[in-house]
Amino acid sequence: MRYISTRGQAAPRDFEGVLLAGLAEDGGLFVPETWPSLSPAEWRALRGLPYPELAARLVQLFVGDAVAPADLRRMCAEAYGGFGHPATVPMSQIGPRTFALELFHGPTLAFKDVALQLLGRLFDHVLARRGERITIVGATSGDTGSAAIEACRDRAAIDITILHPLNRTSEVQRRQMTTVLSANVRNIAVEGDFDTCQDLVKAMFADAPFRTDMRLAAVNSINWARIAAQIPYYAFSALALGAPDRPVAFSVPTGNFGNVLAAWAVRRMGLPVERLIVASNRNDILTRFLSENDMSMRPVEPSLSPSMDIAVSSNFERVLHDALGRDGAATGAAMQAFRQTGTMPVPPAAWAEMRGLFHGFSLSDAGTLAEIGRLWREAGYLADPHTAAGTAAAALLAPEDLGIPVIVAATAHPAKFPDAVERATGLRPPLPTRLGDLYQRQERFDVLPADLATIEAAVRGHALRNAA
Ligand SMILES: *Cc1c(COP(=O)(O)O)cnc(C)c1O
Numbered sequence: 001m002r003y004i005s006t007r008g009q010a011a012p013r014d015f016e017g018v019l020l021a022g023l024a025e026d027g028g029l030f031v032p033e034t035w036p037s038l039s040p041a042e043w044r045a046l047r048g049l050p051y052p053e054l055a056a057r058l059v060q061l062f063v064g065d066a067v068a069p070a071d072l073r074r075m076c077a078e079a080y081g082g083f084g085h086p087a088t089v090p091m092s093q094i095g096p097r098t099f100a101l102e103l104f105h106g107p108t109l110a111f112k113d114v115a116l117q118l119l120g121r122l123f124d125h126v127l128a129r130r131g132e133r134i135t136i137v138g139a140t141s142g143d144t145g146s147a148a149i150e151a152c153r154d155r156a157a158i159d160i161t162i163l164h165p166l167n168r169t170s171e172v173q174r175r176q177m178t179t180v181l182s183a184n185v186r187n188i189a190v191e192g193d194f195d196t197c198q199d200l201v202k203a204m205f206a207d208a209p210f211r212t213d214m215r216l217a218a219v220n221s222i223n224w225a226r227i228a229a230q231i232p233y234y235a236f237s238a239l240a241l242g243a244p245d246r247p248v249a250f251s252v253p254t255g256n257f258g259n260v261l262a263a264w265a266v267r268r269m270g271l272p273v274e275r276l277i278v279a280s281n282r283n284d285i286l287t288r289f290l291s292e293n294d295m296s297m298r299p300v301e302p303s304l305s306p307s308m309d310i311a312v313s314s315n316f317e318r319v320l321h322d323a324l325g326r327d328g329a330a331t332g333a334a335m336q337a338f339r340q341t342g343t344m345p346v347p348p349a350a351w352a353e354m355r356g357l358f359h360g361f362s363l364s365d366a367g368t369l370a371e372i373g374r375l376w377r378e379a380g381y382l383a384d385p386h387t388a389a390g391t392a393a394a395a396l397l398a399p400e401d402l403g404i405p406v407i408v409a410a411t412a413h414p415a416k417f418p419d420a421v422e423r424a425t426g427l428r429p430p431l432p433t434r435l436g437d438l439y440q441r442q443e444r445f446d447v448l449p450a451d452l453a454t455i456e457a458a459v460r461g462h463a464l465r466n467a468a
Contacts, residue, residue, distance in 0.1 A: 001014065001015055001032065001033075001036075001061070001062055001063070001064035002014060002032075002033040003015070003017075003018045003030040003031060003032060003033060003224060004030070004031060004033050004328075005024035005025075005026050005028035005029070005030060005031075005328065006024075006028040006029045006030075006031055006317050006318060006320075006321040006328060006331045006332075007024065007026045007027060007028030007328050007329075007331055007332035007335070008026070008028070008327070008328015008329055008331070008332065009024075009025075009026035009028070009328065009332070010024035010025045010026045010028060012033060013030065014064060014065075014066060015062060015063045015064050015066040015067075015224075015225070016066040016126050018030045018223075018224045018225070019066075019122060019123065019126060019223065019224070019225045020123075020126065020134075020217070022217065022218055022220070022222060022223045023222055026332070027332075027335070028317070028321075028328070028331070028332065028335075029222055029224070029314070029315070029317050029318055029321075030224045031224070031318050031321060031322075032062065035265075035268045035269060036061040036062070036269060037268075037269050037270045038269060038270045039270065040244040040245070040270075043235075043239065043243065043244040043270065043271060044244065044245075046058075046235070046239060047239045047240070048239075051080055051087065051088035051089060051232070051233075051236055052073075052076040052077045052079070052080045052081070052088065053073070053076070054232050054235065054236055055076045055079075055080065055118070055229070055232040056069070056072050056073040056075075056076040056077075058231055058232045058235060059072060059076070059118070059228050059229060059231070059232065060072055062224075062225075062228040062231075063122075063228070066126065067122065067125060067126070071125060075118060075121040075122065075125065076118060078121065079117035079118040079121055080117070082106070082107060082117070083105045083106050083113075084105040084106075084432055084434055085102070085105040088105065088114075089101060089102060089103055089105070089114065089233045089236060089237070090102050090105070091237055091240065091407070092381060092410075094375060094379040094381045094391065094408075095378075095379065095395075095400065095406075096400050097400050097402075097403075097404070097405050097406060098391070098394055098395075098398075098400075098405075098406045098408065099237070099241065099405060099406070099407050099408065100381065100383070100387065100391070100408050100410040101233060101237045101407050101408065101409055101410060102410045103233060103409060103410060103411055104384075104410060104411065104412050104413040104416070105413075106147075106150075107146075107150040108146040108147045108150050108176055109412060109413035109415065109416045109432070109435070110143070110147060110307070110411060110412045110413070110416060111230075111259065111409065111410075111411040111412070112144060112147040113147050113150065113151075114229065114230060114233060115225075115226040115227075115229035115230050116147050116148060116150070116151035116219060116226070117150070117151055118229045119151055119219060119223070119225050119226055119229060120151035120152050120153075120155050120158065120219075121155070122225060123152075123155065123157070123158060123217075123219075124155040124156060124157050124158060127157035127158070128156060128157050132157065132215065133157045133158070133159070133215065133463070133467060134157065134158055134159075134215045134216070134217040135158075135159045135160070135161070135214040135215055135216055135217065135459060135463050136148065136152055136158060136159070136160040136161070136216075136217055136218065136219055137160075137161050137162075137163070137201055137204055137205075137216055137218075137459060138160075138161075138162050138163070138201060138218065138219070138220075139162070139163045139164070139194065139197035139198040139200065139201045140162055140163070140164050140169075140177075140194075140197070141164075141165070141168075141169065141194040141306065142164060142168075142169030142170060142173030142174070143173065143306055143307050144307070145162040145164055145173075145177050146173065146176035146177045146180075148160065148162060148219050149162055149176075149177050149180050149185055149187075150180065151219065152184065152185065152219075153180050153182040153184065153185050154182045154184065155184065158184060159184050159186075159462055159463040159466050159467075160184060160185055160186070161186045161187075161188060161458070161459045161462055162177060162185075162186075162187055162188070163188050163190050163197040163200060163201065163455070164177065164187065164188070164189055164190070164194075164197065165189070165190055165192055165193045165194050165196065165197055166189040166190060166191050166192070166447055167189075168193060168194065171439075172416070172431075172438065174189075174443075174445075175438050175439065175441065175443060176438070177445075178443040178444055178445045179438065179441035179442065179443055179444075181442065181444055183465075183466060184466050186446070186458070186459075186462045187444065187445035187446070188445065188446050188447075188448050188455065188458060189445050189446070189447045189448070190448060190449075190450050190455070191447065191448070191449050191450055192450035196450045197450075200450065200452060200455050203452050204216060204452070204455070204456060204459070205218075207452075207456070210456055210460075213460075214459065214460065214463060221256045221258035221314070221315060222258075222314050222315065226258060227258060227261055227262050227265065227315070227318075230258070230259060230262035231262045231265050231266055231269070233262075234250060234262055234263045234265075234266040234271075234273075234407075235266050235269075235271060237407045238266065238271050238273070238407070239271075241405040241407070242405070243271050243272055244270070244271055244272055246272070246404065246405070247272040247273070247274040247404050248271075248272070248273060248274065248404055248405050248406070248407055249273070249274055249275035249276070249277065249394075249398040249402065249404055249405070249406045249407070250263040250273060250275075250276055250277065250406075250407050250408075250409065251277035251279055251390045251391070251393050251394040251397070251398060251406060251407070251408045251409070252276070252277065252278065252279060252390060252408075252409045253279045253280075253305065253308060253386040253387060253389045253390040253409060253411050254278045254279060254280055254286060254308060254313065255280075255307055255308040255309070255310045255313065256310060256313050256314050256315055257278075257286070257313035257314070257315035257316045257318075257319075258315045259409060259411070260276060260278055260358075261315045261318055261319065263276055263409075264276060264319060264357075267357075274404060275357070275359060275397070275398055275402075276357055276358050276359070277358075277359045277360075277361060277390070277393045277394060277397050277398060278290065278358050278359065278360045278361070278393075279361050279362075279363065279389040279390045279392070279393035280308055280360070280361065280362040280363070280389065281303040281304070281305045281308050281309065281362060281363055281364075281365070281368070281385075281389060282301055282303050282362060282363075282364055282365070283298075283300055283301060283303065283308065283309050283310055283311070283362075284360075284362035285297065285298065285310075285311065285312065285313065286313055286316070286360050287360035287361060287362040288360075289344075289346070289351075289360065290354070290355055290358055290359065290360030291360060293346060293348070293351045294343075295338070295343065295344035295346060296342055296343040296344075297311050297312060297338075297342040297343075298311065299311065303365055303368075303385075304365045304368050304369070304385040304417070304420045305368065305384075305385040305386040305388075305389060305417075307386060307411070307412070308386060308389065312338075317331065317335060319354065319358075320334065320346065320350070320354075323346075323350035323351075323353050323354050324347070324350050334346065359393075359397045361389070361392070361393035361396060361397055362389075363388070363389045363392050363393070367392060368385045368388050368389065368392075368420070368424075369420065369423055369424040370424075371383070371388040371389075371391060371392040372384075372385065372388045372420065372421060372424035372425060373424045373425055375388065375391060376424070376425040376427070382414040382421060382425065382427065382429050383410065383414060383421075384410075384411070384412040384413060384414045384416060384417045384420075384421065385412075385417050385420045385421075386411045386412050386417075387408065387409075387410040387411055387412065390408040390409055390410070390411075391408050394406045394408050413429075413432070414429040415429040415430060415431045415432065446458065
């Protein structure tokens with residue numbers, strides 16, 4: 001399996017190269033050179049497999065020879081064995097034909113665990129074979145740092161340092177990170193805000209000697225391996241509801257476009273996905289694009305669904321590349337213009353093609369609370385604010401009279417956003433019992449000033465201690 005860059009200037013790579021590189025050298029994102037595709041009979045044969053087994057079979061199509069099938073099966077079994085539900089990604093029916101695909105039963109209660117639990121193991125496996133180590137550094141406003149920490153904890157070839165802004169995350173968010181006491185995990189509370197943390201991480205990557213010396217890496221959603229690891233749950237849910245013999249629609253709460261891209265991928269691989277709904281909050285660049293071909297950046301506004309508070313959706317480039325006939329030069333030019341002017345010029349034909357499949361929807365904070373309340377009253381279902389954008393979008397854009405099942409990606413556990421859920425329903429969702437002692441666990445983190453030399457020294461010291 002080979003991968004090409006969406007901007008057409010970087011040399012093709014195999015899966016291992018793509019996993020370790022993240023971004024392509026020409027600034028583009030890696031996509032499969034040719035998409036694996038399954039016949040209806042091949043899809044039917046996968047129906048009913050336990051989730052870890054299905055995941056291993058589908059991810060193998062993208063991994064190629066980089067990892068032996070027996071190793072990948074073991075990694076999937078380990079990654080998903082720790083989930084808090086025997087089905088890994090169970091579905092709850094919340095309407096006559098509407099289903100919530102619960103992707104939040106992993107260690108940090110959000111969908112990113114599904115990909116990252118496997119990604120940490122893939123990194124470790126490949127690095128061990130090469131006799132190499134890497135250092136992951138990241139900044140978090142609270143929400144995504146814990147998924148990266150849980151993915152990397154105790155992995156032999158990885159050190160991870162996560163910066164969070166001192167006293168500016170919720171206590172649950174901080175504790176989900178700082179109570180991981182593994183030797184290869186370091187948490188730093190920076191005296192500053194989230195932007196300060198993010199600037200420090202950028203500065204570390206821009207410091208070429210430091211970056212090379214420490215073998216800095218990131219686990220963000222532009223890494224193709226993350227997309228590959230999200231494809232199986234869309235296949236799993238569609239197969240369970242009758243695909244390939246019955247079409248389905250997906251509604252996906254969207255920020256960086258990574259999760260909905262994986263839903264698009266199963267269609268590319270031959271499953272009958274009739275409609276893809278892109279649900280957003282008031283940060284509605286994708287809704288504006290899909291309704292009037294207006295892909296223009298606006299400042300990010302905070303909302304009740306913080307993981308969808310984005311100005312741009314980086315993974316959109318992968319779908320654009322396809323809609324432009326896989327023309328790397330055209331994709332690169334559009335992305336370049338976007339960066340320079342803040343508006344992406346998308347040719348009308350490509351826009352029309354995307355609009356035939358993707359439907360955009362954005363939900364206000366008031367609408368989010370109303371939707372959480374409606375789901376609770378009508379279906380007895382507690383949804384988090386991100387999931388609520390997906391269910392509200394599904395009700396409007398894939399109505400029951402469409403006649404096909406609609407699968408909504410439920411991306412976070414309601415207990416992760418208890419304040420919004422309580423405002424909407426009067427109920428405060430408790431943490432699952434496996435996390436119930438979070439407030440009693442011991443914490444470990446360092447408080448450091450927002451100074452690049454100090455932070456770099458801390459990252460270096462941490463990595464050296466573990467390599468020894
Ligand atoms: C990250 C995240 C999203 C957005 O996913 P993308 O892949 O960035 O589109 C939605 N909901 C939750 C809870 C998340 O953590």
